[in-house]
Amino acid sequence: MVKEQIHQIQTEVWKEKHLQKIHTSLKPLQHWSVTRRNPCVREIIANLVNLLCGNVPALVLSAVIDNDTEYVCRVCGEYLLDVGKHFVMNCSATNLERNTMWDKLMDSLPIQSMCYIHNLEEEDIYTVLLSGNCPSLTTEELDRFLTITAGGIFNIFLKVRDLNAIQVNE
Numbered sequence: 001m002v003k004e005q006i007h008q009i010q011t012e013v014w015k016e017k018h019l020q021k022i023h024t025s026l027k028p029l030q031h032w033s034v035t036r037r038n039p040c041v042r043e044i045i046a047n048l049v050n051l052l053c054g055n056v057p058a059l060v061l062s063a064v065i066d067n068d069t070e071y072v073c074r075v076c077g078e079y080l081l082d083v084g085k086h087f088v089m090n091c092s093a094t095n096l097e098r099n100t101m102w103d104k105l106m107d108s109l110p111i112q113s114m115c116y117i118h119n120l121e122e123e124d125i126y127t128v129l130l131s132g133n134c135p136s137l138t139t140e141e142l143d144r145f146l147t148i149t150a151g152g153i154f155n156i157f158l159k160v161r162d163l164n165a166i167q168v169n170e
């Protein structure tokens, strides 16, 4: 019982910290400027902004089981705390989509920016992917960066939706 309570408190603390971190780096204007310059990516960028604000799409949320203090991924079986982060950063079932996204980033961004991102903690890498807050990107590079991460995360979510649909039907 005590152990459970401690775990619950830790989870709350973690969640708060996570939200704070995202909030301090949250500049949605940056995202809307990207969509103003590239109207065709509006839908995927909107998905990114939602995620940045903590709104995981219902189709993705249904791919995890809520165990009160943590979630279990229906697709890979892992325990997790942050649903969006699990599928974007860790889930083994979305490796292919994740690798494709990273390859595209590697091909389109300056090597210095990629080094900067790779030297961050996992938590901060996730925040950078959502926010585009990577220092010294030109406007054009920022557009490319957010277009790639928004598209990559959208594809990851589509994969999760499809895999979950197969699971539910089995």
Ligand SMILES: [Zn+2]
Binding pocket: 073, 074, 075, 076, 077, 078, 086, 090, 091, 092, 093
């Ligand atoms: Zn998983």
